[in-house]
Amino acid sequence: MSKHIYFLHLPKTAGTSLDVLLKLQYSKKDIHPWDNVNFPELQAKYRDKLLQPQEFKILKGHYTYGIHQYFSGAEDFKYITFLRNPVDRVKSHIRQYLRMPNSYIYKEFKKENNLFNFIRNNSSFGLSNLQTGWISGHNDTTGLDLDKLFHEAILNIEKDFMYVGIVEQFDESLFQIYKLLNWKYKPYYSALNKSSEKEIDNIQFDNDCIKLIEDLNYYDMQLYKKYKAKVILNHSTVNQDEYMTYINRLKLFQKIHVAYLTMKNYIR
Helix, strand or coil: CCCEEEEECCCCCCHHHHHHHHHHHCCHHHEECCCCCCHHHHHHHHHCCCCCHHHCCEEEECCCCCHHHHCCCCCCEEEEEEECCHHHHHHHHHHHHCCCCCCHHHHHHHHHCCHHHHHHHCCCCCCCCHHHHHHHCCCCCCCCCHHHHHHHHHHHHHHHEEEEEEHHHHHHHHHHHHHHCCCCCCCCCCCCCCCCHHHHHCCCCCHHHHHHHHHHCHHHHHHHHHHHHHHHHHHCCCCHHHHHHHHHHHHHHHHHHHHHHHHHHHHC
């Protein structure tokens, strides 16, 4: 098992739920950063090699492939990440920022006042092949050879990634990670950081917008399909009785958690 694991959290790929699970499995001293409050300052420390690899087991955050290069003596490492259907990821990405009036994306959308034009004219802001870009090691893919980046992403995954999960197969992926990393606790979770139905209904993506997003995320879709097939194949090899026991207990946990939150809000 690798001594150091880098959780490459691609935006809008269920990272909040996984973050909670990591905190259950590992102690505070083993995870960097424990929270994201001072993440920009931490990134500067990484670049300046002020944080040594022996100080963590899990490094998590919104960064591109290649962060391991900031740590001298950290040869024993692997990455983990989750991919998401790129159309759903982009829609969720847009919805999030349109709830943030001070964000650049919100201000640009207000200028356009047209969702299709906004997506077409601002594709570099996480709306076009972001997953391929980050895994290939590039935060901005503007002007780059996307076909080359796609193959670089696959090479990076095959060489340095311990596991690639799929958001749409989140439970199957979690169970596989639980087995792979030999976690002490079963990964029971409640869905976090989700848009409300009201917020979702307020932003409608018509067929033209969906087609545009598909066109802008061709390579992300190919990457997603490739590793979704791997997750499904891996799932066929797990003990199905053990998996179904986990799923049944997970559903019970989620029901209890919802009841707890309802009661907590009622008491308030």
